[in-house]
Amino acid sequence: MNIVIFGPPGAGKGTQSSYLIKNFGLYQLSTGDLLREELKSGSELALEIEKLMNAGQLVSDEIINSLIKKKISNTSIKNKIIFDGFPRNLDQAKSLDEMLNENSQSLSLVLNLKVDYSILAKRISGRVSCSICKTTFNEFFDPPKTCSNSMCSTRTMVKRADDNLDTVSKRLKTYDESTLPILDYYSSKNIVRDIDAMSDIHSVSEQISIIIKDLKS
Numbered sequence: 001m002n003i004v005i006f007g008p009p010g011a012g013k014g015t016q017s018s019y020l021i022k023n024f025g026l027y028q029l030s031t032g033d034l035l036r037e038e039l040k041s042g043s044e045l046a047l048e049i050e051k052l053m054n055a056g057q058l059v060s061d062e063i064i065n066s067l068i069k070k071k072i073s074n075t076s077i078k079n080k081i082i083f084d085g086f087p088r089n090l091d092q093a094k095s096l097d098e099m100l101n102e103n104s105q106s107l108s109l110v111l112n113l114k115v116d117y118s119i120l121a122k123r124i125s126g127r128v129s130c131s132i133c134k135t136t137f138n139e140f141f142d143p144p145k146t147c148s149n150s151m152c153s154t155r156t157m158v159k160r161a162d163d164n165l166d167t168v169s170k171r172l173k174t175y176d177e178s179t180l181p182i183l184d185y186y187s188s189k190n191i192v193r194d195i196d197a198m199s200d201i202h203s204v205s206e207q208i209s210i211i212i213k214d215l216k217s
């Protein structure tokens with residue numbers, strides 16, 4: 001089963017992807033993570049990408065599609081992919097369909113995480129993650145002293161460069177203008193399921209679990 005986890009920045013896509021990995025043996029493909037990996041090369045292209053990310057704008061479809069293409073053809077994750085942060089516009093959604101089709105795959109589900117934008121500024125600007133296992137915490141809601149994962153117990157938390165109040169409003173504007181319209185495309189395929197992502201993490205996971213078990217049965 002391939003899934004798109006959909007929603008604005010700060011909706012909890014990464015957190016719920018971790019839940020899906022642990023409980024349903026799925027594989028997370030986050031274009032944001034792939035891009036942040038790419039930045040480490042320090043190349044000229046990486047600097048261009050970094051500028052766009054820090055401005056809350058989208059990186060070109062060409063770069064994104066080439067990152068995704070390499071992964072989709074990997075047979076070990078066939079039909080087990082959670083797409084997180086992708087697609088981000090209608091052209092990417094259409095490219096995804098083509099790439100999946102070329103690899104004899106399709107999308108089964110779009111999980112639409114619905115949240116009020118009013119809570120996103122705090123969720124995003126307070127977000128930090130463990131430097132080792134990447135588990136996320138929030139400095140306002142659950143200030144971490146050490147990572148809760150016994151495997152790392154680190155004190156080192158890292159913060160994304162674009163997780164600041166200045167960039168949040170630009171990222172939300174980009175989401176509204178470019179990303180939100182994709183929902184109509186997927187709704188016409190009847191694969192969208194709405195999730196109340198305002199509630200606590202466990203209740204959101206529970207809603208998702210019910211939907212997936214239902215689809216599998």
Ligand code: AMP
Pocket residue numbers: 009031032033035052053054056057058059060064084085086087088092162171
């Ligand atoms: P994320 O980690 O998903 O919040 O993405 C962080 C930033 O990476 C976004 O604000 C964009 O600048 C860029 N990005 C991530 N995914 C995409 C995508 N599918 N298309 C274009 N840009 C992307």
